[in-house]
Amino acid sequence: MKTGLPSRWRRAPYLVAAALCTLTTLGTLPLRGLLDLANIVMIFLLTVFVAAVWLGRGPSVMAAFLGVALFDFFFVPPHLSFDVADGQYLVTFAVMLAVGLISSHLAALLSERTAEAQSREQETRVLYQLARDLGGALTADQVADITRHFLGAVELDVTLLVAEASGKGVAFHEFHEYGSHRLNDLEYGFARSAYERGTIVETDPLAGMGVAIVFLPLVVPTRVLGVLALVPRSDDVDRVRALRPLLEAVASLLAITLERLHYADAAQDSELQVSAERLRTSILSSLSHDLRTPLTSLVGLADTLVHRQPALDEGAIETAAIIRDQAHAMHHLMSNLLEMARLQAGSITLNKEWQPFEEIVGSSTRLLAGLLASRKLDIQVPRDLPLVDFDAVLLERVLCNLLENAAKYSPPGARIEVLARTRGEALEIAVGNDGRGFPVDRIDQVFDLFARGEREPAVAGTGLGLAICKAIVEAHGGTIVAENRPGGACVRFTLPLGTPPAMDEEGTS
Amino acid sequence: MNETTARVIVVEDEPQIRRFVCDALRREGCASIEAATARQGLDELARGKADLVILDLGLPDMNGIEFIRDMRSWSAVPILILSARSAERDKIAALDTGADDYLCKPFGVGELLARLRALLRRHWQAGEASPLHRFGDVEVDLSRRIVSRGGVEIHLTQIEYRLLAVMLANSGKVLTHRYLIREVWGPGHSEQGHYLRIYVGRLRQKLEMDPTQPQHLLTETGVGYRFQS
Numbered sequence: 128m129k130t131g132l133p134s135r136w137r138r139a140p141y142l143v144a145a146a147l148c149t150l151t152t153l154g155t156l157p158l159r160g161l162l163d164l165a166n167i168v169m170i171f172l173l174t175v176f177v178a179a180v181w182l183g184r185g186p187s188v189m190a191a192f193l194g195v196a197l198f199d200f201f202f203v204p205p206h207l208s209f210d211v212a213d214g215q216y217l218v219t220f221a222v223m224l225a226v227g228l229i230s231s232h233l234a235a236l237l238s239e240r241t242a243e244a245q246s247r248e249q250e251t252r253v254l255y256q257l258a259r260d261l262g263g264a265l266t267a268d269q270v271a272d273i274t275r276h277f278l279g280a281v282e283l284d285v286t287l288l289v290a291e292a293s294g295k296g297v298a299f300h301e302f303h304e305y306g307s308h309r310l311n312d313l314e315y316g317f318a319r320s321a322y323e324r325g326t327i328v329e330t331d332p333l334a335g336m337g338v339a340i341v342f343l344p345l346v347v348p349t350r351v352l353g354v355l356a357l358v359p360r361s362d363d364v365d366r367v368r369a370l371r372p373l374l375e376a377v378a379s380l381l382a383i384t385l386e387r388l389h390y391a392d393a394a395q396d397s398e399l400q401v402s403a404e405r406l407r408t409s410i411l412s413s414l415s416h417d418l419r420t421p422l423t424s425l426v427g428l429a430d431t432l433v434h435r436q437p438a439l440d441e442g443a444i445e446t447a448a449i450i451r452d453q454a455h456a457m458h459h460l461m462s463n464l465l466e467m468a469r470l471q472a473g474s475i476t477l478n479k480e481w482q483p484f485e486e487i488v489g490s491s492t493r494l495l496a497g498l499l500a501s502r503k504l505d506i507q508v509p510r511d512l513p514l515v516d517f518d519a520v521l522l523e524r525v526l527c528n529l530l531e532n533a534a535k536y537s538p539p540g541a542r543i544e545v546l547a548r549t550r551g552e553a554l555e556i557a558v559g560n561d562g563r564g565f566p567v568d569r570i571d572q573v574f575d576l577f578a579r580g581e582r583e584p585a586v587a588g589t590g591l592g593l594a595i596c597k598a599i600v601e602a603h604g605g606t607i608v609a610e611n612r613p614g615g616a617c618v619r620f621t622l623p624l625g626t627p628p629a630m631d632e633e634g635t636s
Numbered sequence: 637m638n639e640t641t642a643r644v645i646v647v648e649d650e651p652q653i654r655r656f657v658c659d660a661l662r663r664e665g666c667a668s669i670e671a672a673t674a675r676q677g678l679d680e681l682a683r684g685k686a687d688l689v690i691l692d693l694g695l696p697d698m699n700g701i702e703f704i705r706d707m708r709s710w711s712a713v714p715i716l717i718l719s720a721r722s723a724e725r726d727k728i729a730a731l732d733t734g735a736d737d738y739l740c741k742p743f744g745v746g747e748l749l750a751r752l753r754a755l756l757r758r759h760w761q762a763g764e765a766s767p768l769h770r771f772g773d774v775e776v777d778l779s780r781r782i783v784s785r786g787g788v789e790i791h792l793t794q795i796e797y798r799l800l801a802v803m804l805a806n807s808g809k810v811l812t813h814r815y816l817i818r819e820v821w822g823p824g825h826s827e828q829g830h831y832l833r834i835y836v837g838r839l840r841q842k843l844e845m846d847p848t849q850p851q852h853l854l855t856e857t858g859v860g861y862r863f864q865s
Contacts, residue, residue, distance in 0.1 A: 134793070415720065420650050423652050424650065426743070426744060428746045431656045434663070451744070468783050481829070481830040481833075483833060483837050485837060487855070489855055514833075519860035520724055630828075
């Protein structure tokens with residue numbers, strides 16, 4: 128697998144180191160009589176040091192040993208022999224070797240650090256450039272392009288898999304795939320595993336060239352956004368392994384970029400939503416105004432005919448009264464529709480205040496005085512009920528709708544009861560009547576929009592009333608149920624009690 | 637109205653509504669002056685004696701609240717607001733700025749005339765308030781601070797009495813929560829809306845036949861209260 132060229136290159140520094148030692152020997156040999164042996168040792172040490180700085184650790188270690196050997200052979204008496212006449216030279220050899228090894232180690236360390244710092248700087252610069260390019264990216268496509276271009280420079284093909292924005296638990300067919308290399312099923316499996324576990328998946332390069340072997344999850348603190356799959360263009364797997372710190376940095380840059388794109392999209396979406404909401408609100412309010420104005424004229428003008436002096440004939444008065452009442456009914460329907468539209472749009476803001484529930488009982492029965500006049504009202508609201516936090520206008524609407532239903536679906540003279548009591552952590556209000564009750568097979572659907580209690584209703588209505596009640600009660604955190612009881616129907620709803628604000632009692636006077 | 641002919645200015649941009657309102661006013665014996673814009677309404681008001689202003693809040697040329705503020709700086713003529721049912725906030729703002737009562741669209745002629753009569757009566761009786769008030773079986777003598785029901789004296793706390801007195805003094809008029817709190821508890825108590833509601837409840841229990849269906853201390857939901865004798 129190894130070719131000749133790299134091993135020859137790898138051996139070259141050793142040859143250079145040997146040559147250096149040889150040169151040193153040849154250069155100092157003529158000075159043998161002139162210089163102290165101690166100075167010659169110094170020259171050899173210098174050689175080792177130079178080798179360490181230029182050639183690295185291995186060659187300099189070799190130079191240290193070779194230097195000791197040459198010094199012994201050529202300079203220590205007896206010359207041209209490894210024999211040592213004076214035992215003291217053994218100390219010289221040992222020190223020379225130790226100093227040579229230590230200095231070679233230090234010098235090599237220094238040059239290694241320098242090289243490392245240089246490569247790190249290079250890497251940082253490259254990553255910085257990538258970050259800058261990614262910073263300008265506006266779509267996942269651009270991100271993939273930039274990444275492909277960047278990693279192409281290190282002989283890697285990439286495929287970027289981005290999970291759908293919906294987030295967690297994404298099945299792999301929901302990935303968007305970017306890149307030139309189409310992943311096969313096996314690769315997809317690895318990608319999915321990297322995505323699900325949030326860890327790097329590396330495969331054995333058994334499959335050969337042109338197959339993704341490293342799968343880096345794109346992780347941001349809260350979730351995994353996708354996977355970066357890497358396909359080496361050559362089969363030099365070790366090089367890919369060596370690049371791994373760089374690749375991890377690239378993956379985290381990609382994750383941050385995708386996250387940024389995601390939030391940019393989300394911000395744009397919510398801006399759209401806000402303006403849609405504003406549009407809807409303004410349509411609703413102008414609709415409400417534009418419909419109410421002609422209805423007001425209709426009601427008023429018809430009523431003028433009813434009260435006209437001198438009076439019209441009876442038939443004309445009756446007709447005018449019908450027109451007036453129908454216009455009222457139409458207004459009622461329109462208000463319900465608009466209210467439901469507002470409630471459904473979710474744009475309703477509750478204007479909650481702590482107040483006794485009793486307040487809206489009185490105002491509701493007064494609003495419906497005409498309709499309720501022919502029924503027997505039985506109101507049981509204990510005096511000592513706690514205050515409840517609710518929107519009086521909306522809850523009045525609930526109560527009015529329920530009372531109206533109770534009156535509409537009961538014969539004249541029937542009893543209508545309103546019952547309030549605390550039950551656990553809630554206030555429970557029941558509105559019931561004497562009548563036929565809800566049709567048993569439809570009782571679960573009475574709160575659905577446009578649901579009517581009866582298949583062919585004899586009583587006018589739209590099926591909005593109870594749906595509105597449900598929306599309002601639920602907006603308050605309460606529940607509402609419809610049920611039949613002996614002799615009639617009953618709708619019960621709850622409002623959470625909470626803790627009313629404190630109140631200082633005044634001293635009696 | 638018998639005493640004099642009341643002059644009523646109707647400020648409403650919708651001609652059909654203006655038409656039936658003015659028609660009803662004429663039948664009631666009032667002189668009606670029509671104004672299609674706020675500017676016109678203020679001009680009419682400045683030109684001559686008026687006893688009542690009926691004002692649509694949604695005018696094309698001026699915000700209704702501005703109209704009221706403008707007018708209130710130099711005129712005490714009662715103002716009856718015409719507004720949409722769901723617009724509590726507008727109503728409260730109008731009442732707090734100086735309007736006297738409101739009517740929700742669509743409204744019948746009967747309702748309109750009832751409000752009109754109540755406001756004119758208050759307007760003409762201003763300055764000759766009597767210390768004696770009677771409603772249901774309750775008698776209130778403000779000069780002697782005595783409240784009795786069916787001939788039996790009823791004890792009211794200081795705050796209850798003050799609240800009742802404010803409401804009696806503004807009989808027939810809608811009083812916003814804010815106004816009542818300021819009048820009874822003084823400024824700086826606006827956070828204590830629940831006090832007002834509790835005290836109204838107590839007054840009802842002491843003075844109403846059926847506190848759950850009050851006939852005199854009426855709730856104007858989302859807006860405030862009204863005393864009706």
